[in-house]
Amino acid sequence: MSIIIMVGPQGSGKGTQADLLAQRLKIPHINMGGLLRAEVAAGSDLGRQISAIMAAGELVPTDVASQVLKRRLENDDAQGGVVFDGFPRNMEQDRSLEKILSQLGKKIEHVIYLNLPDAAALERLAGRRVCTNHACETNYHIEFNPPRVPDKCDRCGSPLVQRHDDTPEVINKRLAVYHAETKPLIELYSQRGLVREIDASQSIAKVADDIKQATATW
Numbered sequence: 001m002s003i004i005i006m007v008g009p010q011g012s013g014k015g016t017q018a019d020l021l022a023q024r025l026k027i028p029h030i031n032m033g034g035l036l037r038a039e040v041a042a043g044s045d046l047g048r049q050i051s052a053i054m055a056a057g058e059l060v061p062t063d064v065a066s067q068v069l070k071r072r073l074e075n076d077d078a079q080g081g082v083v084f085d086g087f088p089r090n091m092e093q094d095r096s097l098e099k100i101l102s103q104l105g106k107k108i109e110h111v112i113y114l115n116l117p118d119a120a121a122l123e124r125l126a127g128r129r130v131c132t133n134h135a136c137e138t139n140y141h142i143e144f145n146p147p148r149v150p151d152k153c154d155r156c157g158s159p160l161v162q163r164h165d166d167t168p169e170v171i172n173k174r175l176a177v178y179h180a181e182t183k184p185l186i187e188l189y190s191q192r193g194l195v196r197e198i199d200a201s202q203s204i205a206k207v208a209d210d211i212k213q214a215t216a217t218w
């Protein structure tokens, strides 16, 4: 059983690396942003409530995010462990996650912190393309990680698009939220001795390799 949290600024590669780590450990990658985008795309009541918040780069309310997360965690495939990407993002969400996990007899075991300067984050997000199939949502980069066929997902063949929140204005807003709310969480987890810090400014393969070494005994 592994409960692993992937944390870092926007564009640090949380989604990219959580996907690789989850495949290697044979546990699901739970992508909070992806789960919320799927609600918006489905046009659910909840999706309508959160659409404008996400478009502005703000955090959706903790009770809403927690409700979506809890539902996903109850799936059979999550019982052997998960890699969380994008949750928790602040102290309130940490308390909420602890509560959800304790109800399931689980706790946070490891935190991988992908450290990246904001300037690099902006460059990466400007070139990101994502799969339009919400069940897939594979990430690409036009220069650093291009698809085999331009604008087509390697995994499922669906079209690739630029995310609506990958504009310079919204990226800066998301980074500001990260520094104000998520950074203190990394301090908290460091004090608990849970954090492995990885230099995320390296290539995708090198970051994956460093994570592999840091997690060799998990």
Ligand code: AP5
Pocket: 008, 009, 010, 011, 012, 013, 014, 015, 016, 017, 032, 033, 034, 036, 053, 054, 055, 057, 058, 059, 060, 061, 062, 065, 085, 086, 087, 088, 089, 093, 124, 125, 127, 128, 129, 139, 140, 141, 142, 144, 145, 165, 174, 200, 201, 202, 203, 204, 205, 207
């Ligand atoms: P979310 O979708 O989680 O976005 P994010 O946190 O802003 O993170 P990103 O997806 O932008 O970055 P990433 O670190 O995953 O990088 P990636 O691997 O894609 O959240 C979106 C919104 O949902 C939030 O703004 C909020 O509104 C809401 N939300 C989500 N969680 C919430 C929560 N807990 N509570 C409340 N609201 C919540 O990589 C980026 C690019 O760089 C890609 O193009 C990739 O190919 C490339 N790349 C990756 N690694 C490398 C590398 N090593 N070298 C070169 N290129 C690389």
